[in-house]
Amino acid sequence: MADHLAARIASGELALNDLLPAEAKLAREYGVSLGTARRATALLRERGLVATLRSKGTFVVSPSAPAR
Numbered sequence: 573m574a575d576h577l578a579a580r581i582a583s584g585e586l587a588l589n590d591l592l593p594a595e596a597k598l599a600r601e602y603g604v605s606l607g608t609a610r611r612a613t614a615l616l617r618e619r620g621l622v623a624t625l626r627s628k629g630t631f632v633v634s635p636s637a638p639a640r
Contacts, residue, residue, distance in 0.1 A: 573602050574612040574619075581621050581632055592622060592630040 577598075580586045592613070593601065599609035613630055616622040624630045 573598070573604060573608060574615040576602075577612060577616060578619065578621055581616075581635060584635070586632050588632055588635055590632045592632070594629070 577586070577592070586592065592598070595609040595613055596606060598612070599606045602609065613622065613624070616630075617624060621632065621634050622630050623633045
């Protein structure tokens with residue numbers, strides 16, 4: 573799920589400053605548990621692709637993953 577979302581960010585489907593759907597909605601869309609959706613967004617944060625702002629949501633902050 574995290575890799576798919578990262579690919580959507582890299583392709584521009586999810587652009588800089590776009591708001592990601594809520595984790596509960598992502599879980600329903602991908603057919604996974606809420607815990608899995610939370611882990612996926614946490615991984616995207618670790619990769620520097622998204623940032624979560626309290627009471628605002630999770631936003632795309634980088635168009636691609638930084639070099640590893």
